[in-house]
Amino acid sequence: MSAVGRRGARRLGASLALHATLVVASVVAVFPVAWLVLTSLKPRDAWQSSRVELFRDPTLANYAQVLGDTAFPRWLVNSLFVAALTTVLGVLLAATTGYAVSRFRFPGFRSIMWMLLVTQMFPVATLIVPIYNLLAALGLINQFPGLVIAYLTTTVPFCAWMMKGYFDTVPVEIDEAGRVDGLTPFGTFWRLILPLSKPGLAVAAFYSFITAWAEVAYATAFMTGDDKYTLAVGLGQFVGQHKAEWGLLTASSVLIAVPAAVVFLLVQRHLVTGLTAGATKA
Amino acid sequence: MTTQVVDTAAPGPRARGRRPRAGARHWYAWAMCAPVVIVTLVLVGYPLARGVYLSLTDATEATMGRTIGMNTIPSTYEFVGLSNYAGIVTSAEFLTRLGWTVTWTVVCVALHYGLGLGLAMLLNRPLRLRSLYRVLLVLPWAVPAFVSAFIWRYLLNGEFGVVNAMLRAAGLGGIDWLDDPLWAKVSVIAVNVWLGVPFMMLALLGGLQAIPRELYEAAEVDGATPWRRFRHITLPGLRPVAGTVVLLGTIWTFNQFPVIYLVTRGGPGGSSEILVTYAYRQAFEGIRDYSGSAAWGVLILALLVVMAVVYRRALRTRGEAW
Numbered sequence: 001m002s003a004v005g006r007r008g009a010r011r012l013g014a015s016l017a018l019h020a021t022l023v024v025a026s027v028v029a030v031f032p033v034a035w036l037v038l039t040s041l042k043p044r045d046a047w048q049s050s051r052v053e054l055f056r057d058p059t060l061a062n063y064a065q066v067l068g069d070t071a072f073p074r075w076l077v078n079s080l081f082v083a084a085l086t087t088v089l090g091v092l093l094a095a096t097t098g099y100a101v102s103r104f105r106f107p108g109f110r111s112i113m114w115m116l117l118v119t120q121m122f123p124v125a126t127l128i129v130p131i132y133n134l135l136a137a138l139g140l141i142n143q144f145p146g147l148v149i150a151y152l153t154t155t156v157p158f159c160a161w162m163m164k165g166y167f168d169t170v171p172v173e174i175d176e177a178g179r180v181d182g183l184t185p186f187g188t189f190w191r192l193i194l195p196l197s198k199p200g201l202a203v204a205a206f207y208s209f210i211t212a213w214a215e216v217a218y219a220t221a222f223m224t225g226d227d228k229y230t231l232a233v234g235l236g237q238f239v240g241q242h243k244a245e246w247g248l249l250t251a252s253s254v255l256i257a258v259p260a261a262v263v264f265l266l267v268q269r270h271l272v273t274g275l276t277a278g279a280t281k282a
Numbered sequence: 283m284t285t286q287v288v289d290t291a292a293p294g295p296r297a298r299g300r301r302p303r304a305g306a307r308h309w310y311a312w313a314m315c316a317p318v319v320i321v322t323l324v325l326v327g328y329p330l331a332r333g334v335y336l337s338l339t340d341a342t343e344a345t346m347g348r349t350i351g352m353n354t355i356p357s358t359y360e361f362v363g364l365s366n367y368a369g370i371v372t373s374a375e376f377l378t379r380l381g382w383t384v385t386w387t388v389v390c391v392a393l394h395y396g397l398g399l400g401l402a403m404l405l406n407r408p409l410r411l412r413s414l415y416r417v418l419l420v421l422p423w424a425v426p427a428f429v430s431a432f433i434w435r436y437l438l439n440g441e442f443g444v445v446n447a448m449l450r451a452a453g454l455g456g457i458d459w460l461d462d463p464l465w466a467k468v469s470v471i472a473v474n475v476w477l478g479v480p481f482m483m484l485a486l487l488g489g490l491q492a493i494p495r496e497l498y499e500a501a502e503v504d505g506a507t508p509w510r511r512f513r514h515i516t517l518p519g520l521r522p523v524a525g526t527v528v529l530l531g532t533i534w535t536f537n538q539f540p541v542i543y544l545v546t547r548g549g550p551g552g553s554s555e556i557l558v559t560y561a562y563r564q565a566f567e568g569i570r571d572y573s574g575s576a577a578w579g580v581l582i583l584a585l586l587v588v589m590a591v592v593y594r595r596a597l598r599t600r601g602e603a604w
Contacts, residue, residue, distance in 0.1 A: 019411075022404055026418040032476070033421055035444055036433045047442060093317045100314035107308065112315055119326050121586045123537040125561035126579035129572050130329035130336060132565070133346065153325045160318050185310040214426040216540045221566050232428040236544065239432065246436055253432055257425045264424035265417055272484040 033257065040250035047246045062251035071226060072252050075234035078144070082230060083212040085148050090155035090208045091201060098163030099189045103175060116164075119157040124217040127153060132221060142224045150218040155208035162207060166200025167193065203270045210260070231256055337366055337577035343570035359573070366577035375560075383536065383556040386471065390535045393475045395528060398482025403516075405483070406490045423480035431544035434473045435460070438545075463553035466546045470554050474541050478534075482527060489523030490516070525597050529590065536586060557582050 039047050041058040066072045101112055131150050132141070140146030170193055178188035194201075216232045223229050226237070231252075238249040339359045347357035370376050405416055422430065437443050438459035446456035459469045493515065501511045537558050542548060548555035548563065555563070557578065565575035 018404055018407070018409065022401075022409075022415045022419075025401055026415055028476070029419050029421050029480070032430070032433045032437055033425060035437060039436065093321055096314035097318035100311045104308070104311035106311040108312070108315075112319065115319075115322060117590075118587065119322060121533050121537075121583070121590060122326070122330075123558045123561075123579065123582045123586065124539055125558045125565075125575065126333060126583045127326065127329045128562065129565045129576045129579065130332040131325075133336075133572070134329060134332070149325060152321060153329075156318055156321050156325075186314070189314070210426065214428055214540070216428050216543060217562055220543075221562075232426075232540070235428065235432060239435065244439075246439075246442065249432055250436065253429045257429045260426055260429075261421065261424035265420060268420055268423065268484065272481070272488055 033261075036250050036257070037254055039246065040254045042247070044247055047250070062247040063255070066248050066251045066255065070238075070248060070252075071229070071234060072231075072255075074227060075229050075231045076255075078228060079213055079230040079232075082144055082147050082151070083209045085144070086151040086155055086212040087205050087209045089148065090152060090159045091205050093152075094156050094159035094204070095163055095194070095201065096186075096189065097160040099167050099193060101160070102164045102167035103172070104185075116157045116161045119153070120161065122153070128217060128221060131218075135222065141222055142228050144228070147218060147222050147230075148212075150222065151208075151212045151215065155211055158211070159204040159208055162204040163197070163200055166197055166203070169200075170196055199270060203267065206263075206267055207271060210264075213260075333576045334580055336573050337580050338363060339573050340366075341573040341576075343572070346570075346572060362573075366573055367581070370574070370577055370581065379555060379557050379560050382467070382554070383558075386467075386474075386556055387532055387535045389471055390474050390478065390538075391528060391531045393471075394478040394482045394531055394535075395486075395524070397475070397479045399486050399520075401479070401483045402486040402490055405487055419483060420480045422476050423484075427477060427540045428544060430477055431473065431540050434469075434476075435545050438469055460546050461550050463550055466550055466554045470542055470545055473545055474535065474538060477541065478531065482531065485523055485527045486520060489520045492523075493519035529593055532589070532593075533586060536582075557585075 040062050041060070043057050043059050043061060097112070100106075101109060101116075127150075131153070135141050135143075135146040135149070138146075140149070174192050174196070175188050178192045179185075183191060213230075214232060215230075219230045219233045220236075223233055226234070229237075235249060235252055235256075238245045238252070338361060340362045341357070341359035345357060345359035347355055401419060405412060405419075409415075425433075437445050440446060440456060440458050440461060443459070445459065450456055457465055459465050497515045497519070498511060501515060506514070536556075538556070539558055539562070542554055542556055542559045543562070546554045548559050552560070561575045561578035561582065564571045564578065
C-alpha cells in the first residue's frame with residue numbers, strides 16, 4: 001500500500017518537474033515572438049521606452065505606416081517573385097536527378113552524390129565574389145534573374161538530395177510494374193513515381209522557397225537599388241546605424257513571420273523526415 | 283540526408299534477361315542527371331574555378347575590369363601566386379577569426395544537440411499537452427532567420443530592450459549585450475542556439491521514436507538503471523540520425539551568416555565576426571578586396587571539406603552506415 005503511494009507521489013513529482021521544464025522551455029521559445037507582436041502594436045513612445053509594459057495604447061499605426069508609407073509592399077512582391085522562380089526552377093531541374101540517384105547504380109553515381117553533398121557545404125563566401133563578377137559581366141547585378149541564378153547554386157543540389165530521400169521510400173515494385181508494362185525508365189518516373197511523390201516534391205519546393213525567401217548575403221550584395229530589395233535586405237533599412245524604427249521593423253516582421261510560421265508548423269514534420277530520410281531506417 | 287547505397291536496381295540473376303542492357307540503363311541515368319550536373323558545373327563549378335583563380339591574383343575593385351556606360355575598362359589585376367593565402371595564414375586576424383569560428387561552432391552545436399536531445403526525450407514520454415508543447419517549441423524554427431535576428435536585436439538593445447528592462451526591474455544593472463566584445467559573443471551564441479534547437483529536437487524525436495520499445499522493456503526487466511538504458515539503448519539507437527544532424531548542424535553553424543551579420547554586424551570592432559562574415563565584408567565593404575575575399579572563401583571551403591571527410595571516416599571506422 002505505502003509502496004504504491006510512494007510511487008504515485010514520485011510520479012507526481014516527476015511529472016511536475018517534467019511539465020515545469022517544458023513550460024520554461026516553451027516560454028523561452030515563444031517569448032521573443034510574442035514580444036515582437038506586442039511591440040508592433042505599441043506607439044513610438046512605448047517602444048522607445050526602457051520600462052517593461054505588455055500593453056500601452058495598442059494601435060495599428062505601425063502596420064498602416066509599413067503598408068502605406070514604405071517600400072515594404074514592393075519588397076514583399078520582390079521576395080515572392082524571386083523565391084517562387086527559384087523554387088520552380090530548382091524542383092524542375094532536380095527531380096529527375098533525385099530519381100536517378102535513388103534508383104540506378106551507374107558509373108559516376110558516387111561522384112554525383114559527392115557533388116550534391118559538397119555543394120551544400122559551400123559557404124556563401126566561397127562563391128559570392130566570382131558570382132558577383134560573373135553577374136556584373138552579364139549585366140545582371142540588381143536584376144532578379146541574377147539573384148535567382150545565385151540561389152539555384154544552393155537549391156538545385158539541395159532539392160535533388162531531398163527528393164532522393166523521398167524516392168527511396170517509394171517501393172521499387174512500382175518501377176518494376178511500370179517496366180513490365182513497357183514503360184521506359186523516364187516514362188516510369190513521369191507517369192508512376194512523380195504522381196506518387198507529390199508530398200516529397202512539396203517539401204523540397206517548400207524548403208527551397210524559404211531558403212530563397214530568407215537569404216541575406218547574396219541579396220544584400222547583388223541588389224543595389226531599393227526598388228529591387230528583398231524583404232531580408234529591405235527590413236535592415238528600418239534599423240540603420242543611427243536611427244532605428246523599431247515600430248516599423250516589428251510590424252513588418254509580424255507580417256512576414258506569421259504567415260510563414262503557420263505554413264511552417266503545418267509542414268515541419270515532413271521537413272525533418274525529408275532531411276534525415278533514410279537515416280532512421282538504417 | 284543519406285548516402286546509404288541500397289542497390290535497389292541491381293538485377294537479380296533471374297531478372298537480368300528481361301532488363302534493358304546495362305549501357306541503355308546507364309544512358310537513362312546519365313540523361314536524368316544531366317540537368318543537375320550541367321547546372322552545377324556552370325553555376326557552381328565555373329564560379330568556384332574562377333574564385334580559385336581570383337584568389338591567386340591581386341584583384342580589387344580598382345583593378346577589376348568593368349563597364350561604365352559605353353566605356354569598357356579592362357582588368358589590370360595580376361597573377362600573384364599564393365601570396366594572398368600566405369598573407370592570410372600568417373596574419374593574426376586569421377587565427378583570431380578561426381579560433382572564434384571554431385568556438386562558435388562547437389559551443390552552438392553542443393548546445394543544440396544537448397538541449398535538443400533533452401527536450402526530445404521529455405517529449406517522447408506519454409504526457410498531457412504533448413502536441414501543444416511540441417508546436418510551441420518548434421516556433422523559433424518557423425520564423426525566418428532574418429526576422430529572428432531582427433527580433434533579437436531589439437530584445438537585446440541596451441536602452442529599449444526588454445532583456446535589460448527585466449534585469450533592471452530585478453535590481454541588476456543592464457548589460458551592453460551587443461556593444462561589449464564578450465557579451466556580443468554570448469548574445470550571438472544565445473540567438474543561434476534559440477534558432478537551432480527546434481530542428482535538432484524534431485530530428486532527434488524522430489530518431490527516438492524509431493527505437494523499438496521492446497529494448498527498453500527488456501532492459502528494465504534486467505534491472506538496468508535509467509542511465510544505463512540511456513547509454514546503451516538511446517545513444518546507440520540515435521546514432522544514425524545524430525550523425526546526420528550533427529554534420530548538418532556543424533556545416534550550417536560554421537556558415538551561419540544572418541545571425542552574425544544582422545544581430546551584431548560582426549561587431550563591436552569585429553569581435554564577433556566569423557570567417558564567413560569576415561570574408562563577405564572584405565568583398566563588399568570599403569575598398570572591395572575581391573582576391574583576398576576569394577582566398578578566404580577557398581580556405582573556408584577547404585576547412586569544411588576536410589572536416590566532412592574526417593567526420594565521415596570517423597563514422598565509417600565505427601561501423602556506421604553513413
